[in-house]
Amino acid sequence: MVEDETSTRRDAIKYGFTVATSGLLAGCTDQESSGSDVTETATPTPEPTATASKEDTPTPEQSYTATMPPVGEVTLEEPPSSWIGGLGFTADVLTALGQADGAVGMVDPSFWYTGFYDFLDGVTAPSEDELTQITTEDRETDIEMVYELDPDLMAVDPNALMGIYGLDEAGARRIQADVAPWFGNESRRKRFDGWTHWPVGEPYDYLSLPEYIPKYAALFGEQERGNALLELYEPFVESVTDRLPPREDRRSMALINGRYNPENRDGWVVYNPNSEVEATWGKKQYRDLGVVDAFDGAYDGQSSVTVDHEGLLEYDPDVIIFNFGITYRAFDGTNYIQQQRELLEDHPVGSRVTAVDNGDLFVGGTPYQGPIINMFQTEMAAKQLYPEEFGAYPGYGELSADEQLFDRQRLAEIATGDF
Structure with missing residues (x-):
């Protein structure tokens, strides 16, 4: 792929790109932290002045504008019809907004869990x-594949690709200029030391999950x-948190890696x-x-700790939850979760852990x-941790109507556009 090649996409989808550094630096604006963003609208082009003749009056055109750190403001003349996502987060946001097709x-399609759909x-x-993966086995960004896919939107934080998948600034600029604008913000967890801050040059805000919804909705004209999605989502979370038992009545938990230790070689990784x-x-x-960890x-300042069976018994959690468990129930033909359950249940020390003894795995x-x-x-974890309040967790799968904590039909209607 030659450096000066220009995608034909720019002839079909014109977009504007502005880095508003005064509003994107971490802690510099209340607007970002609140999630409100007045620029995030499908905006008609201003009408001509009153002195223009009727014959000279152009037909107003719509544009689609939204702002997200670190890339700033993006304006499109029409909603994106194709997009590249990251590791599943933005894909789920866009599915909720009716844009899955x-x-x-994606950066790696295997991380987009679609089972709940x-x-x-x-x-x-x-x-x-x-879906085509745009990263290689050597953890590099396949820029030529991005050109070949020719999406209307890169729904990815470019800094995630820079920090993990070898993309450099020149490559990020090429994609932005020749293919599609970037529009993503990596806020899954605290960004690691050495995280890049392109194009703003300085640390930029993290975004909470609800803050993404109006941003992507505006860019897609939705x-x-x-x-409607926020009107369902936010009251649901509030209704669950309002019902939490007093802290002294909450069971303690350990969040254990769901794949790392099926054969008990290196201990248990607890997050x-x-x-x-x-x-x-x-x-x-x-x-x-409000979990009790x-x-x-x-x-000791890290995000996880590794312990053996004796260490697990020393901290003695009431509940063990296997992180990524929904994925590792069947991963490359292996049920890692079942293997680890059996390992704990059959071990002379592990079996004495309260969570194991009570079957709360x-x-x-x-x-x-x-x-x-x-x-x-959230519904799943609420039932696992607080069954007396939210009802027992019956295992992965569909719940009966009286066991459900949110309106699935309403969520489906929103995602399919029948609302």
Whole structure:
């Protein structure tokens, strides 16, 4: 791919790109932290002045404008019909906004968990085989593949590709100039040391999960659907948090890696379920549910700690949840969760852990969760941790109507446009 090649996409989808550094630096604006964004509208082009003749009056055109750190303001003349996503988060946001069929590629499609869509009438998404991966086995960004896919939108934070998949600034600029604008913000967890800050040059705001909805809704001309989604999502989370038992009555939990230790070779990797950055969405359900972490104080400034069976018994969680469990129930033909359950149950020390002795070993969610996935995973974790309040968790699968904590039909109607 030659450096000066220009995608034909720019002849079909014109867009504007502005980096508003005064409003994008972390902590510099209340507008970003509140999630309100007055520029995020489908805006008609201003009409001519009153002195223009009727014959000279052009037909007003619509544009679609939204702002997101770090890339700033993006304006499109028409909604994107195709897009490239990251590791599942923006894909779930766009599915909730009725845009799943526009997916043409992802940083890695295997991380987009689509199983919950099976429980929503009419909601579908492309299969993993239908999506092209834009990163290589050597963890490099395949820029030529991005050109070949020629999307209307790069729904990815370019800094994630720079920090993890070898993209450099020149490559990011080429994609922006020749293919499509970037529009993404990586806020799954605290960004690691050495994280790049292109194009602003300085740290930029994290975004909470609800803040993405009006931003993508505006860029796709789906404000009404975005508002309906927020009107369902935010009261659901509030209704669950309002019902939490007093802290002294909450069972303690350990969030264990769902794949790392099926053969007990290296110990159990236990994650801190309480994210250091409040806005992040990777473990949002546990933060919203006010979990009591059995390993609180054991992390020594890290995001996880590794313990053996004796260490697990020392901290003795009431509940064990296997992170990424919904994915690792069947991964490359292997049920890693069942293997680890059996390992604990059959071990002379592991079997004495309260969670194991009581059979409270549960499948956990994926951290790549937009609004749809998060609603299901919040419901799932609420039942796993607080069954007396929310009802017992019957295992992964569809729940009867009286067991459900949110309106699946309404969520399906929003995602399919029948609202």
